[in-house]
Amino acid sequence: MTFSVRMSRIKASGIRAVQKRIAGKEGMISFAAGLPDPELYPLEDLRKAADTMLEKEGAKAFAYGLTKGYGPLLDFLTDRMNNREGVECTKENICMLSGSQQGLGMAAMMFIDEGDVVITENPSYLGAINAFRPYGAEFKGVDTDDDGIVIEDLEKVLAETPKAKLIYVIPNFQNPTGKAWSLERREKFMEVVSKYDVVVVEDNPYGDLRFKGEQLPHLRALDKKGQVMYLGSFSKILSPGMRVAWACASPEVAKAIEELKETNDLQSPELTQMLTYYYLSMFDLEEHIREIQVVYKERCELMVEMIKEHFPPEIKYTDPEGGMFLWLELPEGLDSDKILDDAVAAGIAYIPGESFFSFEGVTNTIRMNFTMVKDEQIREGIRILGDVFKKYI
């Protein structure tokens, strides 16, 4: 049995490796998760929406639909993108996806030929890096600082990379760092990329989880040339297991996604799209999002407060305005993957940051999740983790 060259390039997720290291250990406090808190799903409302949908739609909920997506849901999203997200668009710009991850897989198929270069932030979401890898993409990283992607570095990388084909970015509360780009960075970024024939994949699963500061425009809203393929998702604000997400891009790209999706999985399930729509039409999504924001804000602020109190001052941390993660930088020379053994022995898990880089060798960073831990766990976990770190610093 001979696999394609593509398969030799697939890399196992570093996150899964950590999950194996903590599997079966009881009483662990885990900051290693990447999930929204299931206790915040609007379960009763989803049940009512399911009842009403099954009552009203009958067989339609179980039948084939269009590859592009369920019509009323496309209408809802078009309206929300225009009126809440500040992105002018029509249904021609939108195609439903089975989770944002499908948008990443499709972007890879649609744009990457052997040897093309994908530019990512340093660090970036490894699920994206892994999606691009099989098609022969090479990677270049651009540094980020507290305001987002560093424009001078981006300009340099673009100028010296004629095979740059696609730039993958997460401007809102990035996985793994939790950072959000400033307005100025967004504007300058679009100014710079507009000079090149590159596609920008703007991944925005966390944008609605802003619990501090003002909402800032999406790159897609600043996009004058139709370069940006925006990915939105209900995974973090409604339900990750329904896998309902969408792309908003130029009509040309939206059409290409639809054509490619037809050969890939024909369509996303009608049932999950329809249920999402019934929930949206019967209940107030924005009110539900505000409830999530309140809880995540508390947890994030408590984590930052505890870090200040218990971590050695040499450890840098981000102080996110939204999302699900914050990011630690230990002093150089320390190896967060090795320290994880001690942390796990003390009952604490986190994700070492190295696997979020497209290159190897950055060993002193850590991704911390604050959405899947209760206040008491944050208090106790950060205190214990502080003690572990103090042994090394």
Next chain:
Amino acid sequence: MTFSVRMSRIKASGIRAVQKRIAGKEGMISFAAGLPDPELYPLEDLRKAADTMLEKEGAKAFAYGLTKGYGPLLDFLTDRMNNREGVECTKENICMLSGSQQGLGMAAMMFIDEGDVVITENPSYLGAINAFRPYGAEFKGVDTDDDGIVIEDLEKVLAETPKAKLIYVIPNFQNPTGKAWSLERREKFMEVVSKYDVVVVEDNPYGDLRFKGEQLPHLRALDKKGQVMYLGSFSKILSPGMRVAWACASPEVAKAIEELKETNDLQSPELTQMLTYYYLSMFDLEEHIREIQVVYKERCELMVEMIKEHFPPEIKYTDPEGGMFLWLELPEGLDSDKILDDAVAAGIAYIPGESFFSFEGVTNTIRMNFTMVKDEQIREGIRILGDVFKKYI
């Protein structure tokens, strides 16, 4: 915006083109469908299953799950494959998919390098041909007769095609012809392919729709070398819109599917997999399948009877033992695509067969669907279509 080479190879579906030609025309009798009859979905049972699932599982129905699939459903399928389908397997052999189409897309990604040859039956399912096209596959066809794939032709094609990489077949009630392979052909096929380093993708969406004759062993059941990637689906026996399907293959291939799926869409929706499992555990799938078989048998037999009565004797037709389609061969020289204009003017639609071939030029065939038409429509539609054909013969 520059797309990858892959995208230039995507071909629009010929079936969609026909659907556009009949769109908006009222009172059409359509034999052009490719759907199971929604009136046969076990709607009340699915609703009860949904109620019970939401009651018992709560947030779990909306949460992330494993890429490989929902555990209890994997167990059910393992058991059914062993005890009803005659395929020895464990969970190591199985990975859930979002519809069989995802299995085709993944087979393409997993196995096809530029210039590899995919062998298909002549004709074959165009959704498969379209899934393999973007990755640079070339195609060779092997003829079929009433007993299935023609072994001598297969041997010849394999012997003269060193780059043969994958063989795509539908041994049960093939789309488009409705033919099923005999036992002897299945055994000889496996004997022949076992001499080559080729993967066999056995697509079996229609196997459970056998309404005449004996169930015959799957190729996967006759597979001694682990060459066969079997695709099963609930689309035609439960609900197409839930997109619940699975692959059963060697552990090596099942693992590769899982790894690739992680980068492609992370996982199939937990909700649809869980709902399928609740339906299966609360109700009798096999009894439900028997009800579908009775209805489709009646419709198929009526269509064959009407064809005998009303079509010119020069037109050949298949007499399927299951599935959703039968296949017409008009006398050579006739163009079923041109005749479709006359048929549509007379209120009848069908799918011209040309697009089911990986090469152009076979213009005298037609795919007829019998699952989406009621008895009265079959009687009237075939009579009218007979009159249309008589103008040409």
